[in-house]
Amino acid sequence: MPRGARPRLEREVARLRQVALDAATAGLFVFPVRAGTKVPAFHGETRCRRRGVCAEGHQGWEQRATRDRVQIRRWWSNTTRWNVGVACGPSGLVVIDLDTSTEPIRAWGGATTGREVLDQLAARHGETLPDTYAVRTPTDGEHLYFRVPEGLQLRNTIGGHGHSLGPLIDTRAGGGFVVGAGSIRPEGAYQVAEHGQVAELPTWLTTLLTPPPPSSLATPARRLSTKRANAYIAAIQADELDKVEHSQAGTRQITLLGAARVLGQLVGGGELDADNAHAALLDAARVHIGVAGFTRVEAERTIARGMTFGMRAPRTIDRGTAGADNHVDEA
Ligand SMILES: [Zn+2]
Incomplete structure (x- = not known):
């Protein structure tokens, strides 16, 4: 090790330890x-x-994440420059993760950033975003931190899927984490973009991020407006994909099979496009491929089998007449 390298490394570890301790504070x-x-x-x-x-x-990062200063000092005590992960669920946080894209998104006025999409979304709801603590990521993304309102449990959403806020916007909540300000990647540092308090998640965002209750995923008793029906189908799909993505090693295949079957039913009923459904399932299963012997071929075969099975029991969503969107039936 060259002269002077060691003190520099120690200083860097000490700095990251302080970042972690400050976050805990x-x-x-x-x-x-x-x-x-x-x-x-x-x-x-x-x-x-x-x-x-x-x-x-097994204790994963969500279980092991802590505010305990002794434990934090122990982790950041040697010569490893650990970055600082913030577990959103235990912290009572929902972090809005704004990404960027080189491809303008036509449905959102040519937006190329999640920030633009979020601003348009706010405008559509006649709302503004409150000031809150925010972090700039090394890849020009933004993390907006919010407190989850008391008594609510939010989960992660993926931009453009299910009940997400929109393209280029992920949200991290239960089951999710973000890398905190002061952490480093080769592309650069995570830096505080907005100092100050973490605001509570505004009601309009809370509503958009609250998944439909499980009971609403059962067949609705009444006819739905077209808009509601589409949202309902998207919710079913998001729910199934979420299950696949978060399934454990022992149950992932049966979970994937079940999800493929549910989506297959909707394909059979003409509610979903077969290729899109297949691609979405494969995408959700991707985290498992290469883990504990699960192969892409196996994933594809499982999806094909489940979808074929589901298509034999087509499912359609009863919708109202066209233009009935202003007549909203609650599921
Ligand atoms: Zn373990």
């Missing part, structure tokens, strides 16, 4: 993320050897 639950990346430092469930902290069952 602000009430956030933190955990180590691999140096220079946005990948959690802990092993994943599929690699768990049921030892140490996992002796009683």
Whole structure:
């Protein structure tokens, strides 16, 4: 190691430790993320050897994230420059993750940033965004931090899918994390863009991000307006894809099969496009491919099997006459 390198490394570890401690002081639950990346430092469930902290069952980053200063000092004590992960669920946060794109999005007035989409969304609802703590990411994205209103449990959403806010906007809540300000990637640093308090998630955003209750995923008793019917189908699809993405090693195939079957039913009923449904399922299953022997071929075969099965029991959503959008039936 060259002269002077060691003190520099130690200073950098000390700086990141302070970032983690400051986050904990602000009430956030933190955990180590691999140096220079946005990948959690802990092993994943599929690699768990049921030892140490996992002796009683696997403990992932969401379980291990903490505000405990002793634990934080222990993690950031050696010569590893862990980045600082912030677990959104335990921290009571929902973080709006605004991305950028080189491809203008026509449906959103040619927007190329999630910020533009969000501003348009706010305008459509006659609302504005409150000032809140925000972080700029190394790839020119933005993380807007909000407190989840008391008693609510929000999950992650993926831009353009299901009940997401729109393209280029992901949200991180339960089951999600963000890399905190002060962390470093080769592309640059995560930097505070807006200092100050974390605001509560405004009601209009809370409404948009609240998944439909499970009961509404059952067949609705009454006819739906076209708009409601489309939202309803999108919700079913998002729900199934979410299940696939978050399924555990032991149940992922059966979960994928079940999801393919549900989507296959909607394809059979003419509610979904077969190719799109197949692609969406494969996309959701992608996180599992290459993990514990699960192959792409196996994923594709499972999807094809489930969809074929589902298409034999077509499902249509009863909708009102065209133009009935102003007559909204609640599911
Ligand atoms: Zn484990």
